[in-house]
Amino acid sequence: MLGYVVPDKGELKMREYEVYSSYYCGMCKSIGRRYGQLPRFTLSYDFVFLAVLLTALEKEADHIEKEHCIIHHIKRKPIVEESEAVAYAGDVMLIMAYYKLMDDYHDDHSYKAKLAAVGLLPTIRKIQSDKGELCRLTEENLNFLSKLEKDKCSELDRVEEPFAQIMLEIFKSGVEKMSTGPAEEKNIKLFSHIGYHLGKWIYLMDAYEDIEENITKNTYNPLLYRFEYDGEKESIPEFKMRIKSAVEFNLMHYLAEISNAAELLDIKKNKGIIENVVYFGLRGRTEQILSGKKTEE
Amino acid sequence: MNNPYEVLGVRQNASEEEIKTAYRELVKKYHPDKYQNNPLSDLAEEKLQEVNEAYDALMKNGGGNGAYGNSYGGAQNSYQNQTTPEYNDIRSIIDSGNLGYAEQKLAQMRNRDAEWFFLSGMISYKKGWYDDAVTKVRTAASMNPNNFEYQTALNNIMNSGRMYQNNSYGRGYGNDDMMCKLCQAYMCADCLCDCF
Numbered sequence: 001m002l003g004y005v006v007p008d009k010g011e012l013k014m015r016e017y018e019v020y021s022s023y024y025c026g027m028c029k030s031i032g033r034r035y036g037q038l039p040r041f042t043l044s045y046d047f048v049f050l051a052v053l054l055t056a057l058e059k060e061a062d063h064i065e066k067e068h069c070i071i072h073h074i075k076r077k078p079i080v081e082e083s084e085a086v087a088y089a090g091d092v093m094l095i096m097a098y099y100k101l102m103d104d105y106h107d108d109h110s111y112k113a114k115l116a117a118v119g120l121l122p123t124i125r126k127i128q129s130d131k132g133e134l135c136r137l138t139e140e141n142l143n144f145l146s147k148l149e150k151d152k153c154s155e156l157d158r159v160e161e162p163f164a165q166i167m168l169e170i171f172k173s174g175v176e177k178m179s180t181g182p183a184e185e186k187n188i189k190l191f192s193h194i195g196y197h198l199g200k201w202i203y204l205m206d207a208y209e210d211i212e213e214n215i216t217k218n219t220y221n222p223l224l225y226r227f228e229y230d231g232e233k234e235s236i237p238e239f240k241m242r243i244k245s246a247v248e249f250n251l252m253h254y255l256a257e258i259s260n261a262a263e264l265l266d267i268k269k270n271k272g273i274i275e276n277v278v279y280f281g282l283r284g285r286t287e288q289i290l291s292g293k294k295t296e297e
Numbered sequence: 298m299n300n301p302y303e304v305l306g307v308r309q310n311a312s313e314e315e316i317k318t319a320y321r322e323l324v325k326k327y328h329p330d331k332y333q334n335n336p337l338s339d340l341a342e343e344k345l346q347e348v349n350e351a352y353d354a355l356m357k358n359g360g361g362n363g364a365y366g367n368s369y370g371g372a373q374n375s376y377q378n379q380t381t382p383e384y385n386d387i388r389s390i391i392d393s394g395n396l397g398y399a400e401q402k403l404a405q406m407r408n409r410d411a412e413w414f415f416l417s418g419m420i421s422y423k424k425g426w427y428d429d430a431v432t433k434v435r436t437a438a439s440m441n442p443n444n445f446e447y448q449t450a451l452n453n454i455m456n457s458g459r460m461y462q463n464n465s466y467g468r469g470y471g472n473d474d475m476m477c478k479l480c481q482a483y484m485c486a487d488c489l490c491d492c493f
Contacts, residue, residue, distance in 0.1 A: 011469070157426035164425070186340055193337060196425060226428075246428070252458030253427045257335075259461055263326055264340050279465040 002100065004202050005046045007273060008280035016272050018078050022064045024048050026080035027090040029069070034087070035094075035123045042097035042120065049277050050171065051089035053194075054178050056267045056274060057187065088177055091127050092170050095135060098124045099142055106146075107219070134173055141166045154225035156204070156250070164199035171195025186264075193261040201254040201282070208247050209289050212236055223247070244290060251286050258282070301351035316355050323348045331460060333453055334422055336394075384412050396420050411441035415450070422454060430454060 007020060024045060032040050055062070063081035080086060098120045104113035128135045141162035153159045175191040207223050214221035215229070215236055223229075227243045234242070259278050267274060302309055305319045327345040332338040383406070390399040403417050418433030431454055438447040 156428040157421070157424075189337070189340065200425065249431070249455070249458055250428050252461055256457045256461035257425070259464065260331060260335065260341075261337060264337060264344060275468070279468050280470055283462075283465050283470055 002044045002046055002096075004205050004282075004285050005049050005198065005277065006281050006285065007049075007276045008284050011280045012276055013272060016270070016276065019062060019064065019080075019270060020048065020052070020273050022062070022078040022080040023051050023086065025067075025069060025077050026082060026086045027051060027093065029067075029079055030082045030087050031090045031094065033082070034090075035126065038119055039094055039123045042094060042116075044093065044097070046096075047089040047093040049274075050092065050174060051085050052270050052273055052277075053191075053262075053265075054085035054088070054174050055083060056270050057175075057178065057265070059268045061269065085174070085178055088174050091131060092134075092174070094120065094123055095127060095131070095138060099138065103142070131173075134169060137169050138166050149220045149222075152220055152225055153222060156222055156226045159222045160200045160203045163203040164196045167199030167202070168192050168196040171198075190261045190265050194258050197254040197257040197261075201251060201258070201286075204247065204251055204254070205286065205289050208240075211240060240292070248286075248290055251290075255282055255286065299347065299351070301354045304347055304351035305355070313356075316352070320348065320352045330453075331457075334419065334450075336423065380412050384416065387416055391416065391420060391423070396423055411437045411444065411447065413437075414440065415444075415447050419450065427454065 009017060012020065024043075027048065028040055028043050031043070064078045065081065066076040067079045069077055069079070098117055101113045101117035101120065104110045105117060124135075145159070145162035148159050148162070171191040171194055172188055175187050179187075207221055210221060211223060213219075214224065215231070223243060227239070227246070229239050255278070262274060262278050302311070305316060305323065307315050307319045311319075324345065327341045327348065329338065329341065329345070332341040335341075387399050387402050390402065399416070400420055403413060403420070406413060414433045415437035418430045418437060421427075421433060422430035431451075434447060434451045434454060438444065438451050441447060
């Protein structure tokens with residue numbers, strides 16, 4: 001489920017690209033400083049968007065410094081100063097990475113995943129002490145999700161719901177943590193809306209991308225039940241063609257809601273990056289998945 | 298009131314034409330049609346109000362005072378043809394936002410006619426369950442093909458994703474495929490350089 005929330009780099013301005021990278025590096029540094037080197041290897045780009053979005057509500061300019069880092073020894077990279085938003089997005093990313101590994105272990109009995117998850121466990125314990133409620137909700141929803149998957153749920157919306165709720169909670173509690181006083185009602189509503197629909201989008205993207213794999217390995221995929229796949233009557237590409245427009249309708253609808261909510265936020269900085277992700281990055285990834293092209297990254 | 302120039306996103310000494318263009322863009326952006334049956338509609342309405350006030354302040358005696366504000370000011374009842382008292386009741390529960398209760402009431406009903414599927418679909422829609430909503434509203438529309446309300450709702454639902462696609466095209470998405478590919482190639486090369 002990782003690697004979907006990205007900007008379209010080609011459409012970013014040079015400066016925006018630098019700011020975006022500085023958030024990524026800032027999250028990495030923040031994790032390294034707080035939890036040591038090992039967890040840094042689970043870093044993905046997915047929650048950089050969250051960090052940028054959370055800080056976009058604040059007026060102060062980003063503090064970006066050029067620093068060395070362990071992967072790029074020689075060239076100095078732009079790194080944004082650690083803030084609550086950057087630390088929060090980093091924590092969330094670790095939580096999601098951990099559950100993803102556990103999930104891989106349960107699904108495919110991948111011992112490599114189990115080993116990595118065990119490696120992450122001390123870090124997760126630390127995060128749990130601070131973000132207990134978020135971890136509890138995540139776990140609860142994931143358990144619920146695996147129950148629906150076991151029951152071979154054929155209702156797309158029902159099966160998307162737990163993951164959407166996790167993302168809703170992540171975005172919502174992020175904006176609640178950010179504000180000094182009680183968070184503005186409006187921002188809580190908008191962040192919840194974005195998180196919820198982003199969660200639905202990610203889950204459906206993943207389902208569509210995994211159709212072949214799930215059919216060949218005979219594992220659950222909601223789309224096979226929702227659209228009554230029958231291997232004797234149609235080939236996999238035929239099935240994908242048949243359901244494509246319905247899937248596209250849903251994906252575009254989720255993106256429309258994300259953009260509708262994002263348009264209502266009072267964004268004070270990095271607007272170009274946010275609009276890039278919302279209108280180019282997510283859209284581009286959607287069409288890439290729908291056209292069946294493999295991921296480059 | 299916030300600085301009207303800031304609200305409209307124009308510079309301090311913008312010309313009348315610039316203000317009008319910015320205003321039109323913003324009205325499009327927060328238009329009630331875009332937020333129909335959407336939990337965010339109140340926030341969009343607020344924004345539109347703010348935009349209207351800013352525009353009025355800058356135009357002072359201009360002709361277009363509150364042109365958009367008046368026609369979309371109050372919350373309009375989105376349902377037109379009301380049927381049985383029971384359904385009317387459920388409609389007002391939906392309008393009040395208590396979706397769980399409305400759902401419960403519908404579940405108790407034996408007779409699943411077009412109206413039942415329509416209201417059930419509208420609840421799904423408000424919950425963000427679009428796949429479910431389309432299926433149900435489509436069922437309602439096919440059970441009662443002459444119902445204008447069902448047909449309109451179905452069209453609106455189907456349009457919302459398209460509106461997003463138009464928006465991203467408007468910003469230059471996929472304008473020139475070749476150019477994009479060149480950029481990607483360039484970015485990849487650049488990333489490599491970045492490592493050292």
